[in-house]
Amino acid sequence: MKRLSLFTTCLIILVGSWLVLRFVIGGVISVPIPGSVIAMYMGLIIIAILVHVSVEDSLFREFLRPVRETLVDDRRRVRRRVVAVLIPLFLLGYTYSIIAQRASPPGSPRDAHPSPPLELTYKDEVIGSMQDVVNPFRHYEKDDPEAFKAHVENGRRVYYQNCFYCHGDHLDGQGHFAPYLQPIPANFQDPGIIPNFQESFFFWRIAKGGPGLPAAGTPWDSAMPIWEDYLTKDEIWDVILFLSDYTGYQPRTFGEAH
C-alpha cells in the first residue's frame, strides 16, 4: 500500500478534527459548539500542523511536494483541473450563501438569577433584610407536623388556583400557557432552582413578579404577576412551603436562625 503523503495526512487531520468538533463532541456527546469556538480550535490545529511541517527544510519540501506537483507536473493534469474547478466553485457557493442569508432577530440574553434588593418588603411593609428573613411557618416542620401539613395544603390550594397555568401541574414549568411565554416559566423540578435560593428570595420573586425585577434583569419580558396584589403574606409563605414539599428540594439556608 502506498503511504499517504504528508500533505494528505495533514488534510485528513484537519477535516477529521472539524468533523469531530462539529458532529461528535458538539452533537453526539454534547450540545452544538458555537462556530467561533470551533474556529478557534481549528486555528490552533492549523498552527500546530504548520509548526510540525516547518521544523525541517526537507519535511517542509515533502509537505509542499503534492501541492507543487498538482500545480505544475503534467502527470497530475487531471487533478489540477479538478482542483481548478472545485475551489472556485466552493468559494462561489459559500460567499453566495453568506450574502443571501436572511438576518435573524437579535437574541435576548437575560439575567437568569437577578440579584434581589437588600430589604424584603410586602407591598410597602418592610419584613426584614433579605439575608435574615426566614419562612415563619418553616419551623412547624419539626415542631408541629400537623400545622405544617395544613400550611402545605393551603400552599397547594394557592398554587393550583394561581400558578399552575404557567408553572404546570407537575411544577415543571410546563403549564398550558407556558409554551407561548418568553422567558419560559421557572421549572421547580430543576435541581438548580429551589436548592440554590433562600425562601426570602422566592418570597421576593413571587411578591414583586416580572415588573419588580431590577433594571439589570431586563429585557422586561417576564409574565410573572405581582402576586402581593392578590395573595396575602401568609399565602406566599405557604406556597413556598408547598413548592419544596412537592418537589422534595429544600431551599438554601444559612444555618439556624437564633
Add this chain to the structure above:
Amino acid sequence: MRTRNIAFLMLIFGMVVGTLLCAVTYAQNAPEASERGKEVYEESCAHCHGTEGRGDGSAAENLLPKPRDFTRGLYKIRSTEAGELPTDQDLFDIITIGMPGSSMPGWETSLSANDRWELVAYIKTFHDGFKEGSAPPREITLAGKISYSEESVEIGKGLYTELGCIECHGNIGRGDGTSAPTLTDEWGFQTWPANLAQGWNYRGGSDTEAIFKRFIGGIAGSPMPAFEGDSFLHFGLTSEESKRLTELENKDEMTEAEDEESGQFYEKMDEAVNIALNRVEGIELSAAEQQIYDNAMKVVYEKSWHLANYVKSLTPEERPESAIGNNVLRSQYVQGELPTVDDAAWETFEARHFPLVGQVIIEPRQFNPTIDSVNVKSFYNDTEVAFLFIWDDRTHTIDETDEETGVTLEDALAVQFPVKVPQGPTAPKPYFLYGGRLPVYLWQWNASASDQVTELTAKGINNAEVQEVQGDVQAKGTYTDGQYKLWVKRSLKTEDKKDLQLESGVFVPIAFSAWDGSNGDVDTKRVVSSWYSFVLEPMPSSKRFVYPPLIALLSIGLLIGLRGIVQRRNS
C-alpha cells in the same frame, strides 16, 4: 332458657349475615384500586378533580372547560359506542396524552405507566357503572374505514350541511354556528363548539379515526350527540330513502301517494330510533330488531367516515410553527402600490402564526381564553407598510352588555410596538404588557368601528392614552364565517415623535392583545402575547450576484499565479 338460646342464636346469625352483606357490598364498591392509586390521585389530580372525584377541586373555579366530574360516568373521549363507559385504555390514554386546548396536561413524563394504570383503577371507583361484573363496554369498530380522498371529502362536505353540523360548528367549521353562544354542558357550564380549523385543540386528537369515534360515540356530557337514533338525520333509512324523503319534505304540496310514502318512512325511522333507545337502555334485542339496528348503523358508519374525512380536511396537520425565539414576521417588499384587503397577493404566502395566552397578571384577568392565536402577513414598499391580521372568533360581538357588570363588550385587537426600537440585544424592551418605564406605540381596533384604527401611547396596561395627533393609519376590518380580517396601512416614517419609525432591515419587537366580547373580555381581561419580532425584510442584496463570482475569479487567478511562481522556480 330455650327462648334465650334461640335469641342468642338469632343474634349470632344476624351478625354473620350482616358482616357478609357488608363484605359483599364492600367488594362491589371498592374493586382492586390500590392505595397507590389513591395516593397518586390525591397528589396529582385532586386539586382539579376534587378529592371525591366530583370535578370540584380548588383550581376548578377558574377553569373552563371544567375538570371532569368522575361520579357521573360521562366521559368525552371514548372509543366506545353511544351511552357506554370508556375502556380502561381510553382512560389511560387521556391521562397519558392529556386534552389539548384544555388545562388537562399529559402525564406521560411525570407519572410512570404503572402509576397511570393505578389511577385508571382508582378513578373507576368514583362511578358505580364500573363495578365488577358489569358487561364490558361495546367498542366502536373501525373496520369499514373509508380512506381519505377528494371524493370522500366532497361527500363529507355535503353531509356537514345535511346533518346540521353547521348549526353549532358554522359554515366552514370555525365553531361560529348560530347556536354556538347558547350551548351548555350537562353541568350547566358554558361550552363552545370546536373550531374545526384548529386541530391542535381537538380534545381527543385530530386523526381521522379519533374524529370518527367522536361521531359514533358522541362527546358525553357536551352538546355533541352520538350519531344514533333521533340525533342522526333519517336514522333507519338507507341513503336513497333519505334522499327521497328530503325531496318529499321540500315539496310545497304532497299528493296522497306521496303522503303515504313519507308516512312509511317516518314509521321506519320511529322503529329504528326506538330500537336504538332500547339498546342503550340495555334491553335485549330480538334477531329482527338487531338486523334493523345493524342496517341503520351501516348507513351511519359510512356517512361518518366521509364526514370525518371532511373535518380532517379543515385543519392543518399540526399547529403552525411558532417557537417564540425565531417567530419573526417578515414584511415582503413590493414595488408600487401595496395590496388592498381583498387583493389576491395576500394569498401568495403563508401567514406567521402567533399564539396568544390569557392575561393573568392584572385584574380583571382572563383564565379561559377563546382566541387561540393571530395570523399575520405584511407587505411594504418604499414609503408604506401594510398588514393583514387574521384571527378566529366564534362570535361577532359589537355591542353586548355584560349581565353581571353592565359593561359594554365588543371584539377588538391591539398591535403593540415599542416607541423606540431597542438598539442591540441587551437594550431593554418596554414591559411586554403595554409598556411601563419605556412607552409602547399601539394600534387599537374595535369591531364596532371596523374601518378605523386608533393610535395610542401606553406606559402600562392601565395607562394608555389616545394620541392627540392621529396619523395616516388606514384600516379595514371584516368578519366572515368566524374569522376576522383586519387590514392596516401606515407610512414607514411619520412626523409624530410618539409614533414608531420603520426602517428596512431593522428588527422591531411586536406584540398583540385581543378581546373576545362574548367571552367577557374587556380592559385587561383579554388574551396577550409576549414580544415577537417584526422586520421589513430587505430586498435580497444585489451584491449576491457580484461578490461570489468575483471571489471565484480571484481564486482562479491566484491558482494561475501560484502555478507561474512554482514553474519559474523549477526552471
